[in-house]
Amino acid sequence: MSAPARLVVLISGSGTNLQAILDACKEGSLHAGVAAVISNRREAYGLERARQAGVPALAVPKRKEVDRRDYDRALADQVAEFEPDWIVLAGWLRLLSMEFLGRFPGRVVNIHPALPGTFPGLDAIERAYAAWQRGEIDHSGVMVHLVPDEGVDAGPVLGQERIDFQPGEPLESFEARVHELEHRLYVDTLRRLVTG
Numbered sequence: 001m002s003a004p005a006r007l008v009v010l011i012s013g014s015g016t017n018l019q020a021i022l023d024a025c026k027e028g029s030l031h032a033g034v035a036a037v038i039s040n041r042r043e044a045y046g047l048e049r050a051r052q053a054g055v056p057a058l059a060v061p062k063r064k065e066v067d068r069r070d071y072d073r074a075l076a077d078q079v080a081e082f083e084p085d086w087i088v089l090a091g092w093l094r095l096l097s098m099e100f101l102g103r104f105p106g107r108v109v110n111i112h113p114a115l116p117g118t119f120p121g122l123d124a125i126e127r128a129y130a131a132w133q134r135g136e137i138d139h140s141g142v143m144v145h146l147v148p149d150e151g152v153d154a155g156p157v158l159g160q161e162r163i164d165f166q167p168g169e170p171l172e173s174f175e176a177r178v179h180e181l182e183h184r185l186y187v188d189t190l191r192r193l194v195t196g
């Protein structure tokens, strides 16, 4: 069997998607290892999840006086040191420029809590829920996609799954179902990626 794929996971927050990936690597259902976890926010709980898993956890905050491309160049240098096969965005809440993406062509993946072509950007779950309440949609979903360029949530789709709204369901319940789907879909999609 080939060596486990090396993943560097970028986060900004709680890291529940990271935790699903860490758990899958540990139990052997994902033939990969998390080489490092990097957050742009020092307070991200996902860094604690990495430390508890014995994985290098780095905070790389974006200082105001540093412009986006200089930050992305320095970030790419840090990521490259871990010799990743894949860069996994898991709630990484910064748009990446080609200064970063150009260093890892075809190897940056992202999860987004909406279907292709819908609700790009931030707060997608809340925006989809509000659209349902206005009677505009009857389902949403989750997608995993490549991040080839500076487009937002527009890269080639690697995996997607629909999630139907349930009459009278509160936002919190819908959001919990979305996250459960994310955790499964991301691991399943990464499994297909790393096994080629």
Ligand SMILES: Nc1nc2c(c(=O)[nH]1)N[C@@H](CN(C=O)c1ccc(C(=O)N[C@@H](CCC(=O)O)C(=O)O)cc1)CN2
Binding pocket: 089, 092, 093, 094, 095, 096, 097, 110, 111, 112, 113, 120, 121, 122, 147, 149, 150, 151, 152, 153, 154, 155
């Ligand atoms: N070039 C790309 N970079 C990133 C993508 C992408 O599709 N193309 N996906 C994101 C994740 N994401 C949606 O899935 C997303 C994250 C953040 C933003 C955004 O507008 N961020 C702001 C800062 C917000 C903040 O700091 O709170 C920004 O970067 O100015 C949009 C979409 C990961 N990167």
Ligand SMILES: NCC(=O)N[C@@H]1O[C@H](COP(=O)([O-])[O-])[C@@H](O)[C@H]1O
Binding pocket: 011, 012, 013, 014, 015, 016, 017, 018, 046, 090, 091, 092, 093, 111, 112, 113, 121, 122, 123, 124, 179, 182
């Ligand atoms: N546009 C990007 C975006 O909205 N990403 C979303 O951030 C959350 C991170 O949760 P986590 O930190 O618990 O994994 C996830 O729902 C992910 O889809």
